[in-house]
Amino acid sequence: MIEKLKDKAMELGAFKAGIVKASEIKTDACFRKMCADNMCGNYGRSYMCPPDIGPIEELMEKIKTFDRVLVYQTVGELEDSYDFEGMMEAGERHNKLAQKLWDFTDESGCTEALHLGAGGCRLCSVCGKKTGDPCRFPARAMGSLEAYGVNVSELAPQAGMKYINGQNTVTYFGAVFMK
């Protein structure tokens, strides 16, 4: 199944995809401190970002309960390194791909797969956390690799890909944890 998922990721527009063992993925609780520094502005403003997503120690333990992991990346072209709009558009494209992969695992009967993406959950244009509403799609809300303490810069070469893909590009990572 995971090989089919890898093919599907490439068919849907991933730049690269690779498979690693969940037991080999390096995690570190220090990534929670980076979220708490709130460089992205999402800390406490999304149900799928810290602190709402839960203690990082529990999330790091959770990913160890899976066997194999599909890692994929998408690469967006930017006009220059200040092209914030281009970064947002590339993030949207990445998220759409991630949701289509989720459709694929559901349709294939892999309902226990854990899907993680890049940055906070972007399923809704404005998260219910910001408007005081409950999560609108709890069955499809997606956390990030960083929120689970995954060291993505080490995960990339493990999965046979670069962490950064050149000047004026933005690279986003996603992963599907399978049992």
Ligand code: SF4
């Ligand atoms: S599904 Fe919507 S409300 Fe729920 S965490 Fe994602 S963005 Fe927020």
